[in-house]
Amino acid sequence: MTNKIDILTLFPDMVGAAFQESIIARAVSKGLLTLNCHQIRKYTTNKQGKVDDYPYSGGPGLVMAYQPIADCIRALSAEASAQGDNSEKPYVIYMSPQGKPFNQKKAQQLVQKEHIMILCGHYEGVDERVLEEFVDEEVSLGDFVLTGGEIPAMAVADCIARLIPGVLAEGSAEKESHTGLLLEYPQYTRPAEIEGKKIPEILLSGKHDEIEKWQVATAEKRTMQKRPDLYKIYQEEKIKSQTYYFDNSATTRQDDSVTEEMCDIVKFLYGNPSSLHHMGLEAERKLTEARKKIAETIGATDKEIYFTACATESNNWALRGYLEANPRAGKKILISSTEHPSVGETAAFLEKSGYQVERLPVNNMGIVDLDALKGAITADTAIVSVMHVNSETGAIQPLKEISAIARTINPNVIVHSDCVQSYGKIPVRIKELGVDMISTSAHKIHGPRGVGFLYIKSGIRIAPLLCGGGQEKGLRSGTENLPAIAGFALIAEKACHNLAENENTVRELNNIFRQTLQEEIRACVIISSEDTCPYVLNVAFPGLRAEVIQHSVEQKGVYISVGSACSSHKKDRSPTLTAMGYNNNVIDGAIRISFTYQNTKEQAEFAAKVICAEVKKLYGRRKGSR
Numbered sequence: 001m002t003n004k005i006d007i008l009t010l011f012p013d014m015v016g017a018a019f020q021e022s023i024i025a026r027a028v029s030k031g032l033l034t035l036n037c038h039q040i041r042k043y044t045t046n047k048q049g050k051v052d053d054y055p056y057s058g059g060p061g062l063v064m065a066y067q068p069i070a071d072c073i074r075a076l077s078a079e080a081s082a083q084g085d086n087s088e089k090p091y092v093i094y095m096s097p098q099g100k101p102f103n104q105k106k107a108q109q110l111v112q113k114e115h116i117m118i119l120c121g122h123y124e125g126v127d128e129r130v131l132e133e134f135v136d137e138e139v140s141l142g143d144f145v146l147t148g149g150e151i152p153a154m155a156v157a158d159c160i161a162r163l164i165p166g167v168l169a170e171g172s173a174e175k176e177s178h179t180g181l182l183l184e185y186p187q188y189t190r191p192a193e194i195e196g197k198k199i200p201e202i203l204l205s206g207k208h209d210e211i212e213k214w215q216v217a218t219a220e221k222r223t224m225q226k227r228p229d230l231y232k233i234y235q236e237e238k239i240k241s242q243t244y245y246f247d248n249s250a251t252t253r254q255d256d257s258v259t260e261e262m263c264d265i266v267k268f269l270y271g272n273p274s275s276l277h278h279m280g281l282e283a284e285r286k287l288t289e290a291r292k293k294i295a296e297t298i299g300a301t302d303k304e305i306y307f308t309a310c311a312t313e314s315n316n317w318a319l320r321g322y323l324e325a326n327p328r329a330g331k332k333i334l335i336s337s338t339e340h341p342s343v344g345e346t347a348a349f350l351e352k353s354g355y356q357v358e359r360l361p362v363n364n365m366g367i368v369d370l371d372a373l374k375g376a377i378t379a380d381t382a383i384v385s386v387m388h389v390n391s392e393t394g395a396i397q398p399l400k401e402i403s404a405i406a407r408t409i410n411p412n413v414i415v416h417s418d419c420v421q422s423y424g425k426i427p428v429r430i431k432e433l434g435v436d437m438i439s440t441s442a443h444k445i446h447g448p449r450g451v452g453f454l455y456i457k458s459g460i461r462i463a464p465l466l467c468g469g470g471q472e473k474g475l476r477s478g479t480e481n482l483p484a485i486a487g488f489a490l491i492a493e494k495a496c497h498n499l500a501e502n503e504n505t506v507r508e509l510n511n512i513f514r515q516t517l518q519e520e521i522r523a524c525v526i527i528s529s530e531d532t533c534p535y536v537l538n539v540a541f542p543g544l545r546a547e548v549i550q551h552s553v554e555q556k557g558v559y560i561s562v563g564s565a566c567s568s569h570k571k572d573r574s575p576t577l578t579a580m581g582y583n584n585n586v587i588d589g590a591i592r593i594s595f596t597y598q599n600t601k602e603q604a605e606f607a608a609k610v611i612c613a614e615v616k617k618l619y620g621r622r623k624g625s626r
């Protein structure tokens, strides 16, 4: 806690006067704070007592010189350490319109420093070398200019001093404007009525709970009216703190860094990448940079990345586009029986147009039966499509083995993988996995909606998805969605860089749910085995209906999903859980909890408890109704 403030100024009497009365003067006399003002001029070495000189860069005004300030700071620091009253080096602040804006949060940080020196500039400011050598932080009162740093220094010293314990009456600094996100509620004093104006009745009721509610409601109202900027932050924080979002396989909250990047592009880089003028070239440069970044995340080249609007589009295009461009590649398509509908339905569509589709069985952990794959591959198999991580259970398919087996039997086969639930979460390196095409989507990894990519290994022919202006090498025409593409590249790079760290965080959250649910609900069936991707946890409560569980936990702010959110509007039972051999009693009670590294341990503990409590209630009701 601050116990000493030194103010370094050319006008010590002016500054000192501010602290000779009232609260700060009492704090000084009680010994809670030592506050001194020091005349910088006293430290000059020239006979005239000159503290300033003309700026080298020319122009009007004078600049405070290095020497007297340096000597003043050094002398005061030496004095403090000789007295032994401060173990820390003094923290030097320079009051300047170029500094970081001062606010209550900054005051709360600064009061933690034992000894603060506030340097007041005057005239045109101080020699830059003073800032480089001595100043820890430049602080500004706002975007305006005063004649010197004295008035801001008084404000800063006052604001810090009143936060020192004992300076104000206990609790006074807790519920005021800018300590939280709301402005303070209105204050009234006696009499209760004056000139016909009454105070709000509730304040005379003596009902403390009601009065507290009134305080919050009025604080919210006046913040909304007077400071809509603060109110917006308050609302965002309120929503965040009351929302326990565990449906991250359905979609994720767009990261703020992505939003900022996108806003910058929308505002400043709005040229069309196909335009030949400077703005077009700048946009094209950004597009190329994004494509390179994305390519690096999977070990591909930028020429192999094709931006699309989503993974559904990528999956459709991969299968239909390849078969259309390669009519002699074969008539057989192999997919797993647990594919996302964007692959499953595309295969069904192709089946209707004459292709033969075989759906490979999976074992009870959801892993593709490799013997069945061996038996199914023939010389007529054109394409094998198996998702990397299952969106409902987190099961990780052995893609490397799948592509090796497929190629050993038919070297011409193309292996495609829907990597929506693995990309940015576990390593996806195309060469190691042995895949020819992969699909991804940005919104599953805190990126924007409306953008994904299809990786197509160079040399593979594919029919254009959209004809037109020739974008995406003539295969997917249409002006590129640059803000979304750049946002995707930014978050993909971050996610792929932090894979291991994020996975550890998520595994811990996953374990909290596993353990709590297993310990508290005897009937629960953990469908996702421990070696699945930790971003997804599928748990069933046999005999209950997943939709009912979902709606009851939602009342407490906990968001989870029933099966796969992408297809939950369909009433059919999950084909994935059916293929894994679960009976309807289990499937109907299966919920999916899905994670992000942005979830916290506290959120997981709270949400796991809520699910347990609601599930117990629902089981209790079932018993009662029998």
Ligand code: PLP
Binding pocket: 249, 250, 309, 310, 311, 312, 313, 340, 342, 387, 389, 390, 391, 418, 420, 421, 440, 441, 442, 452, 565, 566
């Ligand atoms: N593939 C998988 C495995 C998914 O989980 C999803 C969406 O949940 C999709 C594809 C579709 O992704 P998009 O919403 O980008 O079309």
